[in-house]
Amino acid sequence: MNKRITSLDNREIKNVIKLTNKSKLRNETRLFVIEGLRELQMAHSNGFIIKKIFCNTNIANLEIVKSVFNSEIIEVNNDVYSKISFRNSTEGLVGIVKQKDQNIELLAKKNNLVIILDGIEKPGNIGAILRSCDASNVDLIIINSQKCDLYNPNVIRSSLGTIFSQKIISLDNKSTLDFLKKNDIKVYATYLNAKKSIQSVNYNSSSAIIVGSENLGISKFWINNSDELIKIPMLGSIDSLNVSVSAAIVLYEINRQNRFNR
Numbered sequence: 001m002n003k004r005i006t007s008l009d010n011r012e013i014k015n016v017i018k019l020t021n022k023s024k025l026r027n028e029t030r031l032f033v034i035e036g037l038r039e040l041q042m043a044h045s046n047g048f049i050i051k052k053i054f055c056n057t058n059i060a061n062l063e064i065v066k067s068v069f070n071s072e073i074i075e076v077n078n079d080v081y082s083k084i085s086f087r088n089s090t091e092g093l094v095g096i097v098k099q100k101d102q103n104i105e106l107l108a109k110k111n112n113l114v115i116i117l118d119g120i121e122k123p124g125n126i127g128a129i130l131r132s133c134d135a136s137n138v139d140l141i142i143i144n145s146q147k148c149d150l151y152n153p154n155v156i157r158s159s160l161g162t163i164f165s166q167k168i169i170s171l172d173n174k175s176t177l178d179f180l181k182k183n184d185i186k187v188y189a190t191y192l193n194a195k196k197s198i199q200s201v202n203y204n205s206s207s208a209i210i211v212g213s214e215n216l217g218i219s220k221f222w223i224n225n226s227d228e229l230i231k232i233p234m235l236g237s238i239d240s241l242n243v244s245v246s247a248a249i250v251l252y253e254i255n256r257q258n259r260f261n262r
Helices: 011-021 023-029 037-045 062-068 078-084 123-135 153-158 173-182 220-225 243-257
Strands: 003-005 031-035 050-056 072-076 093-098 113-118 140-144 168-170 186-190 207-212 228-231
Touching: 011 023, 011 031, 011 078, 011 093, 023 031, 031 037, 031 153, 037 050, 037 093, 050 062, 050 078, 062 072, 072 078, 113 123, 113 173, 113 243, 123 140, 123 153, 123 243, 140 173, 173 220, 186 220, 186 243, 207 243
Parallel strands: 003 072, 050 072, 113 140, 113 207, 140 168, 186 207, 186 228
Antiparallel strands: 031 093, 050 093
């Protein structure tokens, strides 16, 4: 018989809420919260260990959940589920998952594609960029000057689970540059005052794209240490786009030049 929780004061339920809301606790325990069947399936298929799943059997089919996940299943009622869930439309599943360490190795191929997120703060922007990275077959995502917890529920939600399909690491600027040089990867930084537009550069070898923070753009370090500063042509009255939109445009220009066959 599965364990069942019906009390909002239960210690495990309080712990789920704390993991959802507190970045410090996520870092200390190396655990985080996932809501939704698709997201849990993506985490599971990409090697994340799902410690336990809270299942609202008024919404989800318990037998199907058992057949998909080899995890502890805890049944909860509507009241408990509404307390631990944070999405308006849900599938009745909330999981506690172990964080996964990633390595920095790249495949030995001619045209690796790396993106560096330089000081990006907003979870929604990070999640949207991860979706574009998944769609663009990015090989590695490096976070510099990390301002946002990667396992923030809003990052997971806005990424539609693609956070689990991507190789993501956090490094300082100098270590990132050393890695790029070691692997002969050219560095292209998106910069408002750049002279070259993104389509004037030939991305026929391994490339790294730098996108900067929402307010400040890229740091001086990358302005001074990039092979090229590039910009997206702007035809209207504004001079910049949301960072997630900019990232998607540059990634697709690289894939377009490589006939979507890197």
